[in-house]
Amino acid sequence: MRHKIPALISMGASVVLAVVVIVMAVTALRGGGADRADASGPPAEPAADTTADTTGAGQDVPAGPTAVPTDTSWTGPDVQEQSAAMGQEYFADAAFLGNSVLSGLWYYDNDRLLPTDESHWFWADSLTIMAASPYAAKMAGQQFGKIYIEFGINEVTYDKDTLRDAFNTVIDQLQADHPDAIIYLTSVTPVSKYCDENRSFKRSAVLAFNDMLRAIAREQQVWYLDVYTALCGEDGFLPSDVTADGVHFTPAHYQLWFDYLKTHYVPDGHSPAAPAATDAPAEPPADGADSAIG
Numbered sequence: 263m264r265h266k267i268p269a270l271i272s273m274g275a276s277v278v279l280a281v282v283v284i285v286m287a288v289t290a291l292r293g294g295g296a297d298r299a300d301a302s303g304p305p306a307e308p309a310a311d312t313t314a315d316t317t318g319a320g321q322d323v324p325a326g327p328t329a330v331p332t333d334t335s336w337t338g339p340d341v342q343e344q345s346a347a348m349g350q351e352y353f354a355d356a357a358f359l360g361n362s363v364l365s366g367l368w369y370y371d372n373d374r375l376l377p378t379d380e381s382h383w384f385w386a387d388s389l390t391i392m393a394a395s396p397y398a399a400k401m402a403g404q405q406f407g408k409i410y411i412e413f414g415i416n417e418v419t420y421d422k423d424t425l426r427d428a429f430n431t432v433i434d435q436l437q438a439d440h441p442d443a444i445i446y447l448t449s450v451t452p453v454s455k456y457c458d459e460n461r462s463f464k465r466s467a468v469l470a471f472n473d474m475l476r477a478i479a480r481e482q483q484v485w486y487l488d489v490y491t492a493l494c495g496e497d498g499f500l501p502s503d504v505t506a507d508g509v510h511f512t513p514a515h516y517q518l519w520f521d522y523l524k525t526h527y528v529p530d531g532h533s534p535a536a537p538a539a540t541d542a543p544a545e546p547p548a549d550g551a552d553s554a555i556g
Contacts, residue, residue, distance in 0.1 A: 339479035339486040341446070347524040350375060353408070357382050357401055359432075360412030361389045361556035363451055363510060367520070370513035375520055382406075388556065390417045391428040398432050402439040407530065409436055409443050410487075414450035414475065415509055415556040418467045425471075426478060433482045444528050445484040447475050452494035454501070457508025465498060485528055492522040509556065 353376050358364055365385050367376060376382075381404065384397040391413040401409070411432070417425060429447075436445060449472045458465045472490055479486035493515065495501045500508065504515040 339447075339476055339484070341485050341487055341526045341528060343525050344527060345525075348527055349524075352527060352530075353377060353523075355405075355407035356410060357384065357404070357406040357408070358410045358412070359384045359394060359397055359401070360410070360448070361385060361416060362387045363415060363556045364410075364412040364448075366510070366513070366516050370516045371520065372513075373520065375524070388416055389413070390420075391425065391432060392417070392420075394428070394432050395435060398435045398439075401436070406440055406443050408446065409440060410446045410448060411436075412448040414468075414471050415453075415463065418450060418464075418471050419462055422474065425474065429475075429478050430482065433478070433484060437482075444530075445482075446487050447479045447482075447484055448487045449475060449490040451509075451511075452490050452498065452500040454505050454508035455497070455499040456502060458499065461508065463509060487522075487526060489519055489522060492518050 356377060358367065358376070362385065365383075368378075368383055371378075384400060386397070389397070394413065413429075433445065433447075436443070450468045453463045453465060453468060457463050468490070472488075476486045478484075493500065493511070500511060501515075504511045
């Protein structure tokens with residue numbers, strides 16, 4: 263019996279050793295499976311690169327403050343009709359530059375919509391855009407928020423290049439003296455059918471002139487007011503019963519112009535952006551003007 267005990271101990275140790283070996287083998291097999299890539303699963307995440315990036319490429323840049331959008335949309339050159347009608351408060355800082363057709367806005371403003379102070383009005387009988395620069399210079403001493411320019415009937419048949427140069431000169435002058443002003447370029451008003459048939463103030467010439475004005479407004483980033491459409495009849499002419507000379511019209515007809523100004527405006531503080539395209543102006547008729555009347 264004494265000789266059997268060492269043998270039993272030796273046998274038990276062998277069994278224990280065998281069990282340990284088996285357990286280690288199984289553990290090794292299970293661990294090795296984690297190192298094999300599974301073709302059906304996503305690839306393992308690459309280890310983070312601890313190498314310093316001295317170029318800044320690939321690094322997360324903290325987001326800066328969100329920029330406040332600036333209203334630079336430009337729907338022009340045409341002034342769109344607005345749903346709310348403006349009153350005296352909008353026109354309080356307005357100036358008006360033009361000929362005798364424009365002067366009717368001052369004479370016949372029974373509702374006192376526009377400024378009554380003469381310092382806001384710069385016009386003369388038979389004044390043309392070629393002679394308007396000195397009048398624009400008189401405006402330099404004041405700061406206006408809106409400037410309305412109305413010329414064309416007296417020079418409707420003048421040379422196109424001369425007209426464009428004169429308009430550009432005056433607009434540049436006004437923009438330099440009043441950089442924050444909204445500048446409106448007013449269309450030539452319609453003429454009567456009698457005037458069209460008997461004088462050189464032709465409807466076709468007025469329409470061609472207005473095409474040119476609209477193109478200038480686009481190029482100069484100012485605004486074009488289509489007063490012509492507001493004042494003409496269904497046939498495109500100034501109604502004969504509202505005019506004595508085919509060009510100027512009655513106080514009652516000026517009310518249509520007032521109504522148009524109330525609802526066609528650019529809100530204060532609007533900054534026009536560069537135009538998307540350039541309109542090709544229609545060619546005005548050849549030189550040779552009738553006697554100036556506006």
